[in-house]
Amino acid sequence: MRCQAIVAGVGGQGVLFAAKVLTEVARRNQVAVLGSQTFGMAQRGGSVMTHVKIGDFSGPLVCEGDADLLLGLDCMEAHRNLTYLRRANGGAGAVCVVNVAAATAFPDQRLAGPLAEMGVSIHRCDADAVALAMGNPLVANLVLMGFGASHDDFPFTYDELCAATAALSGERQRQANLEALARGWALRLPATSVCS
Amino acid sequence: MDMKAGDHRILLGNEAISRGLVEAGCQFMTAYPGTPSSEILPAVVEFRKELGLSLYAEWSTNEKVALETALAAAYSGKRAAVAMKQVGLNVAADPALSSAYIGVVGGLILIVADDPGLHSSQTEQDSRLFSLFSKIPALDPSSPQEARDMVALAFELSERHQIPVLLRPTVRVCHSEQAIECKPVAAPYSCADFEKNPRRWAAGPRARMQLHAQLNQKLSAIAAEFETFPGNRAHFPAGLERAQLGIVAAGVCYAYLNDLLPTMGLADLCPVLKIATAFPLPQQLVADFAGRCDTLIVLEETDAAIELQIRLAIPVWGRLTNHVPSHGELTPGVIENILVAAAHQSGLQATARAPSTLAALVTGLELPIRRPTFCPGCGHRAAFYSLKRNFPDAIFPGDIGCYTLGINQGAVDTVHDMGASVTMAAGFYHAYAQDGKSPPIFATIGDGTFFHSGAAGLENAVYNGARFVLLVLDNGTTGMTGMQPTPECGLTADGHPGGRIDLEGLIKGCGVTYLAHADPHEQGAFQRALLDALEHSRAADGGIAVIVARYACVTQVKGLGPGRTAMPVEVKHGPVPRAAAGAALQADWLPRHQDRLSPCAEACPAGNDIERLMSLAAEDRWEEAAATLYAEHPFPSTLGRVCPHPCESACNRSGYDGALSINAIERLAGDRGRAAPAAAAPATGKRVAIVGGGPSGLTCAYQLARLGHAVEVFEALPEVGGMLRWAITEYRLPVAVLARELEVFAALGVTLHTGVRLGENLAWSALERFDAVYLATGAWKQRRLALPGEDNPGVLSGLDYLARLRAGQAPELGSRVAVIGGGNTAVDAARSARRRGAAVDVYYDFLLAIAEEVEVAREEGIVFHQQLVPVAFEPAAGGLLLKLRELAAPLTSVTRTSEVDSVLVCIGGDAELAYLEGQQPGGPNLGDQGRLPIDAWGRTSSARIFAGGDASSRGSGTVVGAVNAGKRAALAIAERLGGAAIDAEALALARGPGIALAAAGESARARQAGPAALASEIKLNFFRKVARAQARHRAPADSIWNFEEVNFGLGSAAAAREARERCFHCGVCTHCDICVDVCPTGAITAVDGAYRIDPAKCTACRVCAEQCPRSAIAMPATGVCIGCGYCTTWFECPSLTAGPDGLVDIDRRTCIDCGMCVQVCAQGAIQPLPGAEVRA
The missing domain is CATH 3.50.50.60 (FAD/NAD(P)-binding domain)
Structure with a gap:
């Protein structure tokens, strides 16, 4: 297993927890993992971005152009971090899973062509709406990951995410967190590639 | 999670360090929170609990304190550690330098986390350079794993050489996660055993010299040890005898290199020397490595600590040679660029990633920078918002922590270092005071920062006589760094029993005498408190004013906190009054400076322009003040004594701190002013008879004479004055005062006949020569x-x-x-x-x-x-x-x-109206009420005969009512005699009884004046409470023995002060420039004594109208969001989100229903949600 992922969002959205889930998946698979988190100023409503490097890596930061996965909890932050995604280079393309309101465009039309040319696969869903409907706006991060795992090209399986989430959750939150993953998974739609 | 020794766990670098500490037998730890070091101490406490260890841990109140406390433990033979961020070491510099000389017994690790790239810090200082300066050995880990492993080595080194050791992780080590194998605790528990040795622990200068020599010997020995330190290793690619470019790497740069060199095709070409011991540098190791290289490049963070120590003949590239940027974080991308250039320069080929086509496109999106901001619902946002909104021109020294974010509200002008808000406020004060100036200064500091180093500055400020307002914003925790407890809450880091320090007690202990509390949630009261504090800071007997603003950290308490009520809100949307979508708001929805009537003037039957009277009195301009009154009537000194003053009942101040002393000021204006207004108009040749020389007749005579008519007054009694002369008593209205008022009639050429009674010694026929007759015979x-x-x-x-x-x-x-x-x-x-x-x-x-x-x-x-x-x-x-x-x-x-x-x-x-019997046919009819029936302008049924005062059907029984009647009749008579037609609307003072002659004749003021400004429209926060000026009175015990005047009135200084400090000038623009100051877009400018609104800049936010202290700006509230951007820019709650059309909505995901934004939108678009469940 080897995966470089970026989780991007805004302070308070659970970016750190989402990244922790990915890290925990690696640990449970006994694969080396490095992560790099953001604390302090940036947590106060600012842009927050976390790197997760699973596999045989030494440095904690993902290089721009190297990421296999971009998990965007916020549409603007997802745009900002698109530059981390890698080209397909003949193999499987990078994956971008984005939480975006139904009425909002993603990606911006100016980027659609280049992303398609890079072979990036984009999956979008309105995780906020789902989480809000659950009465728990803070679980949008898990809805998004559940939704991501419903696609074959997502680097993590739904079962892996559930096991890691359960392990990381406190008693009181565990059920709600797992339900969020399940709701996201249930949103499954045909993968929409910008190529199509 | 199961956390037992022997397993692998994902740990943050900081947690890995903590694990290393407990495994190595650390028994004593102190720290002060600061990113990126904050997680070390809490993790130590967690591991201690998990492993059941005896380990003392404390959050110290600052870094100096933390180091000194830990040093004592190390003196006593215990393994101790102290953690802080890089700038914290500046605070701890004093004990740090001495600790190198004096040394330790038990191992002491000084953990200082650096922040290359300034993710959450003030300086990119390199703490390894501090180790060169202080002669403390420094270790520089490259990963969480290595940081953990270094802890045990550091303790051993520290104890072997009896010297503290600096462990310097950077942010990418502190905040990286890695799987760490947790091991059991290796070291035995050691009991405190402080061995006395004054020549060491209390060394004087001579002994210190010996200690310095010993320190140098220790460093030589340590340098020798470092030649074989486990973290230092050279890697030469297999088969490479000599390299064109060798790389010396330290810290996380080394980790990046391992990933980068293979992808760049340099793995087989460039040898790497990893250095973990930044100081003292293992010189032989470096020399041996360099001996096989043509050139070296040094990659290290944050500065050139290793590079500076390398002494070689071959070229050494780095920051000193501009091969490495001298500021900013060395990210993999930056290092890649450095290596490409260095490889090229040394004749090697490096493969670089193809430049991304996306980067330029993403830049082209011009995504807004999402700056850090206060959490949704944080009450302290409202504190800064209040400061800026009410004191836009003040100087705002700010401080470190969450409250740095007040910069977003425009209410933080300086952020320097911990506690500098207080000291700099004092400095600003003294710098301006030297020039005789006193700008408003509001310093802000959080409770944690105040305990850290605010109090010391406050002592100094009080001692040296500085004056400013200090806001201690108390959220009950150390918010920015992750909710560490403060001394105020009494909780300690590891749960050992602690004391609770009373914040107010500490502030008072610094010598502060003015200490107030204010809740930023209540904007009105908060603004009031700010103003009171500012007043104190500027008062003659004032000084530093401190306000404690308590609002629990909403992130820590996960919501509004106890005692606060949720107020869900909504943003109203509806048709926006614009000519077209995207166009400016329609003109009549834009602000207009438009004077309105003051309620006092509306209430005054005499038609006095009281607001103007107050403006003039405030500036001691008594002649002009009197002239204002004489424009309306001849009796200011009289009315100032005997009027029932309905103006004071109407005064908007009466419900605040007592009505203005208008009556006394009118009296003084009359007494001080010359009673000689000019006859206004040339002679008309028309003659008017006034029958009855009381206040009504005399007022009528006065105004007619000023209009150029020839007036004769016929008074039955021996002197004119009517009730003023013959009923009101000497001790209320001295004859001398009245006589002075009457002087004006001679000046105006009015003939006063006395002892002439109509129907007795004055026949109706004698009045035929007059063009008009005014009957004002009173009710005797x-x-x-x-x-x-x-x-x-x-x-x-x-x-x-x-x-x-x-x-x-x-x-x-x-x-x-x-x-x-x-x-x-x-x-x-x-x-x-x-x-x-x-x-x-x-x-x-x-x-x-x-x-x-x-x-x-x-x-x-x-x-x-x-x-x-x-x-x-x-x-x-x-x-x-x-x-x-x-x-x-x-x-x-x-x-x-x-x-x-x-x-x-x-x-x-x-009324005694028997005289009507002798009149000519066609004269006025007597009504059935025993009084002469008249209309509002004194007209009777006879065109030539007018009447007023108490003889008429509209008599009020007051002097001021008589004056009103005289003015009205004068206008009606003048109209009949060919003068201007009466424009009742122009003369009216809103719904009040009075008419304003000055307004009609001299200015367009009354025409502009809208309805009187209500008390609810006055912004009381701009006005401090001032007690009503009380006139001095003759003591009752003295006054009952004579008929001397009892009321002495106000002195001119007291009256001027009363007018200056207490008149709101309701509804009248005083050019206070507050609108200019509060306009968030600078759309209002003062030009030639008026204000100009720039329609291109005005966003129609309506803040000017709302903040006008006296409600003199007309601008209707739309009640719907107009997309002005005011709330999102200046209040900047993340839960207020603007859509593409600029219209604002509530982000229900993050909103905690604090309801504060309702007080922000001046258009009234943000409203409490009707029917929403309000829960405590």
Whole structure:
């Protein structure tokens, strides 16, 4: 297993927890993992971005152009971090899973062509709406990951995410967190590639 | 998660360090929180609990304290550690340098986390350079794993050489996660055993010199050890004998290299020397490595600590040679660029990633920078918002922590270092005070920062006499770094029993005497508190003012916290009054500076421009103040003494801190001003007769004369003045004062005939030569009570008594006098009788007299009997028996009797209109009420005859009412004589009784004036409470012996101060420039004494109109979001989100229903959600 992922969002959205889930998946698979988190100023409503490097890596930061996965909890932050995604280079393309309101465009039309040319696969869903409907706006991060795992090209399986989430959750939150993953998974739609 | 020794866990670098500490037997740890070091101590506490260790841990109040505390433990032989961020080491610099000399017994690790790239710090300082400076050995880990492993090595090194060791991780080590194998605790517990040795622990300068020599020896030995330190290793690619470019790498740069070199095709070409011991540098190791290289490049963070120590003949590239950027974080991308260039320069080929086509496109999106901001619902956002909104031009020294974010609200001007808000506020004060200036200064500091180093600065500021306002924003925790406890809460880092420090006690202990509390959630009260504090800081006997603003950290308490009520809100959306989508708001929705009437002026029957009077009085411009009054009537000194002053009842200040002393100021203006206004118009040749020389007739004469008419006044009594001369008493209105007022008539050429009574010695025919006649003969006929015994000799008319008193012919009343009536005449009669030595009782149904006069009468010993009225007067031995009943009792019943010598009946007069019988046909008809019927302008049924005052159907029984009537009649007469037609609307003062002649004749002011400004429209936060100025009075004990004037009035200084400090100038622009200051877009500028609105800049936010202290800006509230951007820019709650059309909505995901934004939108678009469940 080897995966470089970026989780991007805004302070308070659970970016750190989402990244922790990915890290925990690696640990449970006994694969080396490095992560790099953001604390302090940036947590106060600012842009927050976390790197997760699973596999045989030494440095904690993902290089721009190297990421296999971009998990965007916020549409603007997802745009900002698109530059981390890698080209397909003949193999499987990078994956971008984005939480975006139904009425909002993603990606911006100016980027659609280049992303398609890079072979990036984009999956979008309105995780906020789902989480809000659950009465728990803070679980949008898990809805998004559940939704991501419903696609074959997502680097993590739904079962892996559930096991890691359960392990990381406190008693009181565990059920709600797992339900969020399940709701996201249930949103499954045909993968929409910008190529199509 | 199961966390037992022996397993692998994902740990943050900081947690890995903590794990290393407990595994290595650290028994004592202190720290001060600061990113990126904050997680170390809490993790130590967690591991301690998990492993059941005895380990003392504390959050110290600052870094200096933390290091000194830990040093003592190390002196005692225990393994100790202290953690802080890089700038914290500056605070701890003093003990750090001495600790190198004096050394330790138990191992001491000084963990200092650096922040290359400034993710959450003030400086990119390299703590390894501090180790060179302080001669403390430094270790530089490249990963969480290595950081953990280094801890045990550091303890051993520290104890072996009896020297503290610096462990310096950077942010990417601290905040990286890695799987770490947790091991059991290796070291035994050690008991404290402080061995006394004053020559070491308390070394003086001579001993210190020896210690310095020893320190140098220790460093030599350590340098030798570092040649084989496990973290230092050279890697030469297999088969490479000599390299064109060798890389020396330290810290996380080394980790990046491992990933980068293979992808760049340099793995087989570039040898790498990893250095973990930044100081002292293992020189031999470096020399051996360099011996096989043509060139070296050094990759290290944050500065050039290793590079500076390398002494080689071959080229060494790095920051000193500009091969490496001298600021900013060395990310993999930056290192890649450095290596590409260095490889090229040394003749190697490096493969670089193809430049991303996306980067330029993403930049082209111009995504807004999402700056850090206060959490949704944080009350302290509102504190900064208040500061900027109310004191836009103040100097705002700020401080470290969450409150740095106040910069977003524009209320943080400086952020320097911990505690610098207080010290810099003092510095700003002294710098300006030197120039004789005192700009408002508001310093802000959080509770944690105040405990850290705010108090020291406050002591200094108090001691040296600085003056400013300090806001201690108390959220009950150390918010920015992750909710560490503060001394105020009494909780300690590891749960050991601690003390609780009272924040207020500490502030007072610094010598502060002004300490207030304010809740930023309540904007009005908070603004008020700010203003009061500012006043104190500027008062002659004031000083530093401190406000403690408590609002629990909403992130820590996960919501509004106890005692606060949720107020869900909504943003109203609806049609926006724009000409077209995207266009500016329609013109009549934009702000206009438009004066409105003050309520005092609306209430004044005399039509006085009271607001203008106050403006002039405030500046001691008494001549102009008098002229303002003389424009309306000739009696300012008189009305200033006898008017029931409805203006004061209407004063918007009356519900705040007492009405303005308008009456006293009018009096002073009259007394100080020259009573000689110019005759306004040239002679018209028209003649007017005024019958009756009382206040109504004289006012009419005055205004007609000023309009150029020839006026003659016919007065029946020996002197003019009417009630002013013959009824109102000397001690309220001295004859001399009245005489001075009357001087104006001679100046205006008005002829005053006295002793001439119409129908007696003045025939109607004599009035035929006049073009108009004004009948103002008053109401002098004493009303009768129609009670038995009313004609007894001891029962007198009060009015008649007062007139005879004024004429010097008053009858003796005896020692017991009863006064019947509750009006001003009754009180005057009673007080006069009292002055003649009588004991006086006043019986009345309703009290209608001026309240202040009644109060003084009571003080003079007069007894008032409420709702007790006479039934009959019977002769009694030596006087009269007065029979009385309760007002509610049957008419003939007697409730009470009283023996008196005299009774003064003061129940008002009727008009004596017998003279009408002798008039010519076509004269005015007498109405059935016994008074002359007139319209609002004094017109009777006869075109030539006008009437007013108490003789008329509109008589009010007050001097000010008579003045009103005289003015109105003068205009009507002038109109009849060919003058201007009466424009009732232009003359009116809103719905009030008065008319304003000055407004009609001299300015367009009255035409502009809208309805009077209500008290609710005044922004009280701009006005501090000031007690009403009280006029001095002659003491009752003295005043009852003579007829000297009792009320001395206000002195001019007191009156000017009253006008200056207390008049709100309701509805009238005073050019205070607050609108200019509060306009968030700078759309308002002062030009030529007026304000200009730039429609291109105005966003129609309506803040100017809302913040105008006196409601002189007209701008309707739309009640819907107009997308002005004010709330999102200046309040900047993340839960207020603007859509693409700029219209704002609530982000329900993050909103915690604090409801504060309702107070922000001046358009009224943010409203409490109707019917929403409000929960505590």
